[in-house]
Amino acid sequence: MSAPVVAVVGGGQLARMMAPAAGELGVHLRVLVEAPDGSAAQVLADAPVGAASDADAVRALVAGTSGALATDAGRARAAVLTFEHEHVPFSLLDEIAADGVPVHPGPAALVHAQDKIVMRERLTELGVPCPRWAPLPTEPAAGRSALATFLADGDGTAVVKTSRGGYDGKGVRVVRSADEVDDWFSAVAAGGPALLVEERVPFTRELAALVARRPSGDVATYPVVESVQRDGVCSEVIAPAPGLSAELEAEARRIAETVVTGLGVTGVLAVEMFEVDGRVLVNELAMRPHNSGHWTIDGAVTSQFEQHLRAVLDLPLGDTSPRAPWTVMANVLGSTLGELTDALPAILAADPGARVNLYGKAVRPGRKLGHVNVSGDDLDDVRRRAVVAAARLRGE
Amino acid sequence: MSAPVVAVVGGGQLARMMAPAAGELGVHLRVLVEAPDGSAAQVLADAPVGAASDADAVRALVAGTSGALATDAGRARAAVLTFEHEHVPFSLLDEIAADGVPVHPGPAALVHAQDKIVMRERLTELGVPCPRWAPLPTEPAAGRSALATFLADGDGTAVVKTSRGGYDGKGVRVVRSADEVDDWFSAVAAGGPALLVEERVPFTRELAALVARRPSGDVATYPVVESVQRDGVCSEVIAPAPGLSAELEAEARRIAETVVTGLGVTGVLAVEMFEVDGRVLVNELAMRPHNSGHWTIDGAVTSQFEQHLRAVLDLPLGDTSPRAPWTVMANVLGSTLGELTDALPAILAADPGARVNLYGKAVRPGRKLGHVNVSGDDLDDVRRRAVVAAARLRGE
The missing domain is CATH 3.40.50.20 (Rossmann fold)
Known part of the structure; x- marks a missing residue:
């Protein structure tokens, strides 16, 4: 063998x-x-x-x-x-x-990560808390009318999404009137992805729950984290989510476990959530290692990448315990440097404990080029150090 | 760039x-x-x-x-x-x-890891505590005579070593009379490596100090570890060395720093030592990442492999702090399994926190095929778990 x-x-x-x-x-x-x-x-x-x-x-x-x-x-x-x-x-x-x-994950599970309408329908069936939502009819006039009704039923603002192909804020638009997505209705009529509308959730913050499941059924869940967004893209992840109540932590984990099992996901699943009024609502799903789990490389006993390999090979899952009270991951999104390794001398001299991870990608504006993890006992210190190191990699 | x-x-x-x-x-x-x-x-x-x-x-x-x-x-x-x-x-x-x-390391440093006579001469000059030792004359009769004198001056037992080419117990022989290395004297006469003799130290245990130095001079030292030997080969490493006094820990670190600086080593240096009568004596040197430092992959903020890369690139060195109170590394030396990955289901099911590291090498008796790291608060538990996982990988 x-x-x-x-x-x-x-x-x-x-x-x-x-x-x-x-x-x-x-x-x-x-x-x-x-x-x-x-x-x-x-x-x-x-x-x-x-x-x-x-x-x-x-x-x-x-x-x-x-x-x-x-x-x-x-x-x-x-x-x-x-x-x-x-x-x-x-x-x-x-x-x-x-x-x-x-x-792994199999097509029957994967479709829920590809198509947001299929995902919302299935999560609703499973009783998983979601933002109020509706699919929009593909015929433009009917679609506009349905969107107008949805807006009138809420606070006058809503989020329209393409059911497929969106990521990192693309394919998502906040609207206040039904004519603000006419270009998207035209695209639908031309064979583009269908649209759905969701309430604009007045969330306190975004959370993410990472869970793994192997084909034979075992599930392992990581501590719930806070995902700090800037311009629709994750800029920092704080593990665990600061000040999260035990009830909400348990609820977020229970949701992740319901989704991973209910959708038959194998491998790692990231469930992005909104925290709002003492509740959590599911925002998005990703059926693979996810940016919100990069903290696990240095901050957990088993990284999400090892966990994914173990899960898809149907090997027993690893310990998801954190290695330190706090780990903060800061993304490097774009850089003014020609080569990110040029920043290593300054970063490593300033912070011998900063865990730099560079992806070897050519620099482009806003592109995810790497991240920095910092772990420790004092959240303010840990967060500041991660943010400073990431800023240096961006050339600041 | x-x-x-x-x-x-x-x-x-x-x-x-x-x-x-x-x-x-x-x-x-x-x-x-x-x-x-x-x-x-x-x-x-x-x-x-x-x-x-x-x-x-x-x-x-x-x-x-x-x-x-x-x-x-x-x-x-x-x-x-x-x-x-x-x-x-x-x-x-x-x-x-x-x-x-x-x-890096440069030839002027590397010679001390290649040639044990050059190493002993230089360490003696630096005032680094070593076992009593002597080079043996290359002419067989003179060599035998010198060895007999060395034996008579001690307790009647000594260790003869080839100056070059030995590793993992090879090129090392315990002798009680001067005629027990006649084959090696013949090899010397035929152009083989010169011999040296050292006292057989009645040591309590073996320790190892890992240190890194960059060309611009900065030095970073890891916690001193205990290296448990079986048949002349390291079977386990316990980090940090249990029960080591603060004085001896400081002395071992000071020796490692003296050696790395005195020999002008760049990169990682492992200093293997004997603990005897409240003192430490230097046994061997390795100028590269070393088996006694594999615990750092999971057990320290910066692994010895990253530290070596940082050092040879003259980048600032990383934090050498341990991530847990105890980490034990257990070597996998040989196996009855055809393929070590066959043991993964049993190991990972029994111990979700075991950190398995396999080297992708074909199985041969006694060969280093991998290791397991386990970290935690309870040394007995951590050590038992590492040893059990390594035994499973050996097919036991």
Whole structure:
């Protein structure tokens, strides 16, 4: 027998950060990368180049026939297929599963991360608390009318979303009148993704619950964290969420466990939530390691990347306990530096305990280029240190 | 500017365990591996194949001309050359340094890890406490005579060592009479490594002090650990060394700092010591990440592998604080399993907090195949868990 091969579609920073965990577990990681110098390709021995939409490339990834690594492990068939993003054609996943290679998370679960209308319908069935919401009819006049009614039933403001293809604030628009998404209705009429509308929740803050489930059913939940957003993108994560009541922590965990089990998710699931009036409402789902879980690399006994590999291989899940009272993760979004490693001397000299993680990506405005984790006993100190180090990496 | 390239000679588990740290720091790691499916080659994108004794292969490693990775980073010249073992020809290192690529640790330091006579002479000059020792004349009759005198001056027992080429108990022999190393004297006469003799220290236990030094001079020292030996090979490491007095801890650290500075070591240095009668005596040196420091991967804020990369790149050194009151590392030496990953379901089910690290090496009797780290508050519990998990990986 040889070591199991985990095939991953997508070669960004999430696949890159799976590499250390795979190496430690003695698991062979094979990642379908977009380019030979992409984030994951820079660090992995077995990184065939191809697009997630290229069925032959995905088949070769699973079969070990890409020729990217001329060793026994490079030629071995995958034990499981998983993903670092949700954009993979389902018919192909069904074919691969029928061919005997498990796909985790499976298509039946993954559709809830791809399509927000399907997600809202299923969460509502499961009794999971969500913002008030409605699907919008695809015919523009009917859609506008439904949106006007939704606005009138609420406080006059609402959030319209495309059901598919949105991320990091894209595909989301706050509206006050029904004619503010006419361009989107036109896109729907032209075959674009359907729309839904949700109440604009007057939330106190955003929380995230990270949970993992293995095919045989076991579930492991991480401490609930606060996700600090700036311009619709996560800028910091505080673990655990400061001042969260035991009741709300339990409720958020219970929701995450209901969702992971109810949707049949295998692997890691991130549930983004709003905290509002002593309740939590589910905002978004991601069925993969997630930005809100990067703190676990340094701050938890088992990182979310190792947990994902364990889960998709149906191995027993790891200890999700924090290693320190507080861990703060600060994202590096864009930079004025040409090369982020140029900031290392100043950062490491100022803070010997800062845990820098760079993704090897070319600098572009607003792009996620890396993060910094800091752990310790004093939240204010920990947060300040993480934010300062991330600012230096942005060139500030 | 592009990210710095660290070139490493030697593709075993030590280079393999540098990979996660390099990825996180955004540093490009290029490792000269012995075989395309070797321990480090399995996990690294840029792993040219060649022998440490092959000058052209080492030159190409540094120059980026091996062609192992067809990206800009794969073709970039190294910022520094370092090692995972001490067996590299010095003339070549001098040439590379003269050519403008720093070599860390440099040849002038490295000789002390290659040659035990040179090491003992220099440590004696520095006033570092060592076992009583003497070089043995290379002429066999004179050598035997000197050995007989050394035995007579002590308790009738001594340890004879080859000055070069020994590791993990090889090249070390306990003798009670001068004719017990006649084969080695013959080897010396035939051009083999010279011999030295040391008193057999009646030590209570073995300790190890890990220290790092960057070229600009800063030094960072880890907590002193106990190294539990079985059959001359380290079987467990306990961090920190239980019951070590503050005075002896300070003395061991002071010795490590004296050695790293006195010998001009750059990178990580492991100083193995004997504890005897309330004193510590230096046993061996290793100028690279070392088995006695594997506990730092999970048990310290900065792992020895990241610390080595930071040191050789002349970056500020990281926090060496422990993350938990106790961490125990247990080695996996040999196994009856065909594939170590077969033991993962049982180990991970029994102990969700066990940190397994497998090296991807084929099973051979006594071979270092991996290790397990366990951290926690209760030393007995932590040690038992690490030992049990390692035993399962050995197939017990």
